[in-house]
Amino acid sequence: MSDFPRSLRAYTAGLVAVVAALVAVFGSTRPAPAWAAIAVFGVLLVFSEQRQVELPGGGAMTPGLMVGVAAIVVSGETGALAGPLLVGAAGGLYLPALRSGRRGWIALNGATVALSMLAAAAVEAPLHDAIRESVPWALLAALPIALACVSAGALLVTISYWVEERRPVREGFGRLAMTFPQSVPFAVLGVFLGRLYLELGWPVAILFVVPILLARDLFASYLELKAANEATVAMLVHALEAKDRYTAGHAGRVAQYSQYIGDELGFMPWRQERLRVAALMHDIGKLVVPNHLLNKPGKLTAEEFARVRMHEEVSVRMLSSIDFLAPVAPSASGDHSRYIDDDPRHPIEPFIVAVADAYDAMTSTRSYRKALTQDVAFIELREKAGRQFHPRCVEALIAAIQRRGEVHGAGHEHEVEEFAVAPPDAGLGSAGLGDLATEHGPRGGGR
Amino acid sequence: MRIRTRVPAVLVAGLLAAVAVHAADGPQAAVHACLLAAGLVAGELLVLRLEDGTGVPLSYAPLIAIAVGFEPDAALVIVCGAQLVAWLLRVDGRSVAQRGLTFVQRLAVGAAAVGAARATWNLLDRRETLAAVLVTIGATIAAAMIVDEIARRAQRLRSATTARGLRAWSALGATGALMALGYRGVDGDGRSGLWSLALFAIPLVAAWYSFERLAAVSRTHRQTLRALSMATELAGFVSDGHGERVAVLCERIAGELGLVPSEIDDLVAAAYLHHLGVVTIDEVMPLDAALPIISGGQAGPVGPGPESVAIVATVTSAMLADIPALAAAGAIVGGQPLPSRRPGDATGEHRLTSQVLKVASDFDDLASGERSGAAFALEALYSSPGYVYDRRVLEALERVVASAD
Numbered sequence A: 001m002s003d004f005p006r007s008l009r010a011y012t013a014g015l016v017a018v019v020a021a022l023v024a025v026f027g028s029t030r031p032a033p034a035w036a037a038i039a040v041f042g043v044l045l046v047f048s049e050q051r052q053v054e055l056p057g058g059g060a061m062t063p064g065l066m067v068g069v070a071a072i073v074v075s076g077e078t079g080a081l082a083g084p085l086l087v088g089a090a091g092g093l094y095l096p097a098l099r100s101g102r103r104g105w106i107a108l109n110g111a112t113v114a115l116s117m118l119a120a121a122a123v124e125a126p127l128h129d130a131i132r133e134s135v136p137w138a139l140l141a142a143l144p145i146a147l148a149c150v151s152a153g154a155l156l157v158t159i160s161y162w163v164e165e166r167r168p169v170r171e172g173f174g175r176l177a178m179t180f181p182q183s184v185p186f187a188v189l190g191v192f193l194g195r196l197y198l199e200l201g202w203p204v205a206i207l208f209v210v211p212i213l214l215a216r217d218l219f220a221s222y223l224e225l226k227a228a229n230e231a232t233v234a235m236l237v238h239a240l241e242a243k244d245r246y247t248a249g250h251a252g253r254v255a256q257y258s259q260y261i262g263d264e265l266g267f268m269p270w271r272q273e274r275l276r277v278a279a280l281m282h283d284i285g286k287l288v289v290p291n292h293l294l295n296k297p298g299k300l301t302a303e304e305f306a307r308v309r310m311h312e313e314v315s316v317r318m319l320s321s322i323d324f325l326a327p328v329a330p331s332a333s334g335d336h337s338r339y340i341d342d343d344p345r346h347p348i349e350p351f352i353v354a355v356a357d358a359y360d361a362m363t364s365t366r367s368y369r370k371a372l373t374q375d376v377a378f379i380e381l382r383e384k385a386g387r388q389f390h391p392r393c394v395e396a397l398i399a400a401i402q403r404r405g406e407v408h409g410a411g412h413e414h415e416v417e418e419f420a421v422a423p424p425d426a427g428l429g430s431a432g433l434g435d436l437a438t439e440h441g442p443r444g445g446g447r
Numbered sequence B: 001m002r003i004r005t006r007v008p009a010v011l012v013a014g015l016l017a018a019v020a021v022h023a024a025d026g027p028q029a030a031v032h033a034c035l036l037a038a039g040l041v042a043g044e045l046l047v048l049r050l051e052d053g054t055g056v057p058l059s060y061a062p063l064i065a066i067a068v069g070f071e072p073d074a075a076l077v078i079v080c081g082a083q084l085v086a087w088l089l090r091v092d093g094r095s096v097a098q099r100g101l102t103f104v105q106r107l108a109v110g111a112a113a114v115g116a117a118r119a120t121w122n123l124l125d126r127r128e129t130l131a132a133v134l135v136t137i138g139a140t141i142a143a144a145m146i147v148d149e150i151a152r153r154a155q156r157l158r159s160a161t162t163a164r165g166l167r168a169w170s171a172l173g174a175t176g177a178l179m180a181l182g183y184r185g186v187d188g189d190g191r192s193g194l195w196s197l198a199l200f201a202i203p204l205v206a207a208w209y210s211f212e213r214l215a216a217v218s219r220t221h222r223q224t225l226r227a228l229s230m231a232t233e234l235a236g237f238v239s240d241g242h243g244e245r246v247a248v249l250c251e252r253i254a255g256e257l258g259l260v261p262s263e264i265d266d267l268v269a270a271a272y273l274h275h276l277g278v279v280t281i282d283e284v285m286p287l288d289a290a291l292p293i294i295s296g297g298q299a300g301p302v303g304p305g306p307e308s309v310a311i312v313a314t315v316t317s318a319m320l321a322d323i324p325a326l327a328a329a330g331a332i333v334g335g336q337p338l339p340s341r342r343p344g345d346a347t348g349e350h351r352l353t354s355q356v357l358k359v360a361s362d363f364d365d366l367a368s369g370e371r372s373g374a375a376f377a378l379e380a381l382y383s384s385p386g387y388v389y390d391r392r393v394l395e396a397l398e399r400v401v402a403s404a405d
Helices: A006-029 A035-050 A064-076 A082-090 A095-099 A103-133 A135-165 A169-200 A203-243 A250-264 A269-280 A284-288 A302-320 A326-332 A349-362 A374-384 A391-404 B003-023 B028-045 B060-069 B072-089 B096-123 B130-154 B163-184 B193-234 B242-257 B261-273 B276-280 B305-321 B324-334 B351-367 B374-382 B391-404
Strands: B047-049 B055-057
Touching (some): A006 A082, A006 A103, A006 A135, A035 A064, A035 A203, A064 A103, A064 A169, A082 A103, A103 A135, A169 B193, A203 A250, A203 A284, A203 B193, A250 A269, A250 A349, A284 A302, A349 A374, B055 B163, B072 B096, B096 B130, B276 B305, B324 B351, B351 B374
Antiparallel strands (some): B047 B055
């Protein structure tokens, strides 16, 4: 119990006492539970709880509710309310916590799950006959059962939050809105698992869990591989920054500004994710540019400039080789992301990345120019909106930054490298090539 | 029409057909047949994809219910009708002949399932007990699985008895059994009826969704690794396609050596990225100048190149070590036997995988050089000192090369 808060001890002891008392009362006043069913569902619930999938946005997904609801339906046949309590108590048995001696948490979770199940069983009792007789009623009944279970759980968790740290009530009930939608399908399946168990016995419970566990395992593998891919992209950014130390943090900031614009334009989450990865990787072609050119102080020769610009073509080629990013691969090309018209057939992502890239280039100190102020960057973006930059993207970025109250640019840079040759102040080249000698080529396009 | 449109369209069509039969006072069995056939067609369009891109269709689950729940003649009519519609709807970029083969395969699986269900049920004297029904369902699943495997081999497709294939079959078998139990019940009159098919399909569809997400992210991850390996190729440090060829070769050698999937995944990542460190080093000579050159009986690496190889491997390994998900790949790159190490130094957790990477990379460099050829490359590798290349890995490479010829 070493890491178990002292403030929760009395509360947990109280909950455990209530559960024990209820089991005793129901055991003596109501019909005896079906012990075989309790054993089957108790074991299945413990097993399910060991195989939680932690979701990236917080929280966890488990088929435990399905098993619990099935146990409620089976117990409802005889009206034995001790059954759901006992099965629920088994749900607190999280083996890693047991192995590390965290018995306090196990007791708290077990009592919370048991009482949540009891609440759901109380709702199931008047609906039991309808569940048994009619499939459509069984489907409908799953909703109030799930709601009762999740609400009771949220209430008990809220109280524990308050007892432990006086955390606000809304924090605990915030879980309700998050967990209820995902609990409904599991409750529906649980109701039918219970029906089938009553009809055919224990083998169906085992059969039922197989595809669900498979789905769970595959989903966990998917999350793991997704994290590995994130890590690979992170490594790419790391490699780029190792080559070009004066643009440290650039890819991350371009991804962040791109997402600001995506937010403003109402992008769906999957599109935001694709935009983020494309923005992180927009300079991937710099991997083939020699380090001394990327870090050269002052002006580049025409030949050097051409070599540096080659990275755009290489970036497009490399991003195009990834199916997921191919539709937005021109994000990596200065030419392709230059605004021409608002053709809805062309994805807007390249224009978004171009604006984000230019804004970050202007508000960062580079070897060829010191950072500009945010106001100057906004003026420059607006001046070139409709010619070089997509007007909607420009306005979206400015609106997003202003609403967040963020200030970037001269005087507000987080990380500024020490340059061997101090960068000049001059140069308004919007995408960062600043005062490149005019005879060497066009201005514009991030380096 | 995309799958997301085709599947609901098929189900709605089946529902409309069932309503029409019901309205025309058709028999209840015909109403059920319309809905089950629609489920079968929809299941044909959703496939649990395996490692090699082939798949096992979700339709095998309702097939079990149909085989167990209907008389053989009615079951075969449903299966044939549904497969015909599925053949027309299965527009997946394959040729007509290939789709025809799939059609025949599915018919054979359907016939085997129906036949096995009937034969087992008769053998058990049609006893209406849970055990008899479960045995019948088990025999039906086994027959479907065996015929599917035979058909795969006949079409020279990869076996579905891989780890992922067996997991797919276990989900399909369990769902099929539940559907059959729910639809048919023990006494031939399941209380959940057709609802059981719809409801028990939910976990299976969740499994299918997870399979699809996993396949998509696997593809993206591999393509991301390949894109990174292209950096060293586009910069002219190594020959075009080196990373991809080494990755494929590593995968095959690892398969020959019986490495576990997680080791193979790390090895493939290491294969794609093993020269990546070169991009952080300015003005490094092309690596083909740094190969172990073996000629005229003289074995072992010569010339200034090996130092570059060692530096690149060390830098790459350090880069990858910073990223937990790629740390094992980094250890594989860093664990390669290098000229700067004394014989016997290359030991440790990743010794074998590092050996596979070293052998595959050097083989590819040697085989794609001017004095090209797999035979030359193999001979050169065999001629090296014993501590450079592990004999088991070389023999596995030889088998891979022989099977590719």
